Amino acid sequence: MIGQNESVTYWCLKAQNDLKNAGHEIEHDDPALDTVCFHAQQAAEKYLKAYLL
16 A cells, blocks of 8 residues: 555645646647646645645
8 A cells, every 4th residue: 555645746746746736638729628727627626625634
């Protein structure tokens, strides 16, 4: 089992990847805004999970 610090790092890295995906999509000429919102919401959940850990 991984430790608490590793879990926090894991969730923060996953959240950063979600934000990266949202950022890449929003830069398109015709972005899929539902996808941007989805990744932003997922990032928020993952950062909250990391905070609660």
